[in-house]
Amino acid sequence: MPHKFDVTNAGILDSPERIQFLNPDSILDKVRPGREIVLADLGCGTGYFTIPASRRVKKVFAIDIQKGMLDILGEKIKKQKLTNIEAILSEEASIPLPGNSVDVLLMVNVFHEFEDRGSILKEGKRILSVNGRLVIVDWKKMEMELGPPVEERLTAEEVISICKNNGFEVREQSDAGLYNYLLIFGKAGIKKKLEEMPADRYFHGKRKQYSDIDDLIRKTVEDRRKRRMQQTGR
Template identity: 30%
Template structure:
């Protein structure tokens, strides 16, 4: 039987999560009908940096979709090894990139590359499972690439992102298309547009557009309602 946890004094959002037996790739925790997947560990860093990633995901097209301005402040949540961070930095030369991750090993890898390239407009932040630790009202654009489905506490994390966004800020939610069985990614590491919209609407965001020009992924743009 599924177990829905009731409100508690320490965590007022716990009642939105359900715990039940799930799949091997899941954590046994569900949100709005979606099982949350395990986090990809730092041991998979080489996969993030694989040479064929541009061909498979068309990262350059994704960055074009973001319409980055030189003065933009961008936050990459779940930045991993910094694959996207170091591609964004040259495009926001008068702005800033916050690179947020919860794994110290990922932050260490980005720190080494940041120092090697002498990049001064990257700020590394060690987030938590419930917070990005970003400054309030500081960010123009938030990028989440194949990471949202791994948030153990999606309600708390999106609330944290909402606080960090400027009033006209946007979220770029990139997820492998759950509607497409030909996308060669495990089921729990995909999301459908309908599921993403359901969860983001609950957090106070509305879908502005889903830019359908990436080979395997949705590029969903959300703004505050």
């Protein structure tokens, strides 16, 4: 069973050196969350990602199974007078949010800690909107002085395979600093669904809902529009 990062070590999560190898703003630049979106930071810890994310989006749900972590985050929220973060205590295999309520589900250095990855991914699918994105940052599986024991880590390919088996398709893969990788997933089959969706309904009826569409989906829609222009001249 993978071990949990204990709240007694919470100081490590906020150590000033951390930014040198895991910079939340550089990672959020790659994720490009829209201003109007709702983001959930699952396994938020002391809010190392929650707080920078809250400055970019409409609302952040900061979720963790350790109350001690949320207490530390609560102090920061108060001190910095942040108004768009809701801290939520969760249980191991569930995410206490309504269905279709989140546009980006962020998991930083927590995927390898989950006891039941299948259940968490099922919950992830449930709470994510149709175009929602699952963003996983985790430790590279190699020996290094920092982070969890190498035998508890997963390679990016292992994470991709687990997510694929649970209804997600990988859209982007890159390094997230020296020691971590970044994976961005969408719900499997969404591209096909959008292609089947009439362009007019998409553009006029659903525009707001899809304000955070990623490049892949945006391209799909543009292609549809071009095709329609060619066919109808409008």
